[in-house]
Amino acid sequence: MAKGTKRASPGAEEEKDPLQAVELDEENAKKLNEVQRDAQRVELYLDLHSHKLLEPVYAKRREIVKGIDKFWPVALMNHPTFAIQVQHNSDQLALSYLEDLWLVRDPKEPRCYTIEFHFKENPHFTNKVLTKEYKYVDERGVSEIMLDFSWERDVEPSATKIDWKDPAKALTKLYPREMGEGDDEEPAEPGSFFNLFEIKDDPYDIGLSIATEIFPEAIEFFLGHGQDDGMDSDIDSDEDEDDDAEEIDLEKPRTKKQKV
Secondary structure (H helix, E strand, C coil), rough: CCCCCCCCCCCCCCCCCCCCCCCCCHHHHHHHHHHHHHHHHHHHHHHHHHHHHHHHHHHHHHHHHHCCCCHHHHHHHHHHHHHHHCCCCCHHHCCCEEEEEEEEECCCCCHHHHHHECCCCCCCCCCCCCEEEEECCCCCCHHHHHCCCCCCCCCCCCCCCCCCCHHHCHHHHCCEECCCCCCCCCCCCCCCCHHHHHHHCCCCCCCHHHHHHHHCCCCHHCCCCCHHHHHHHHHHHHHHHHHHHHHHCCCCCCCCCCCC
């Protein structure tokens, strides 16, 4: 008797990925790249004009918050990334004399700016204003080249001399920034917050956090409605749910929470 051939069951053969063979030819790749560049131009245009439209709004806010005691110290310290860099009590005390903070954007390249910290009379230094400039250093111009903007390549931070009233008690001397060993770009110890002014480099992007997060949303941070509140509420919500579950079934063993 001839031996029959066994029929393969449906799905026995490995299915091929229908998207695996998709290729992009050079012509369409070029067209897509042009569309991306057009989108970048529009986004850049909107950014440039939004900064100009917001200037009078920030100026109005500036006048109002001058009458609110410690508005800027509170807003800054409510930002989690900033607060990490102001761990020393002496830094916090010095920062409490901050009465105004202002951002001046480069008219040619508004993604670069100078941050002004205005201080009232204090026991630490005589400077009324401490500045941190993030200067645009690309000499190729700011038209088409602006689309290829790179913070690391095109921006150079500045340093500002602080005139300490008692050099022996200078916070940057008491709490110096200590660099790590080898090729580690991040300091092993950040030291005083005021190293931000006396040292050019800003390895923790404090200026970037101020310009892109704290300054535009200063009222929200002052009120304690900053960017990490959602995380806190989620944690509280999870804890409430756990408590409810335990009340419903006290005999059920408590399971460990999985880290997300």
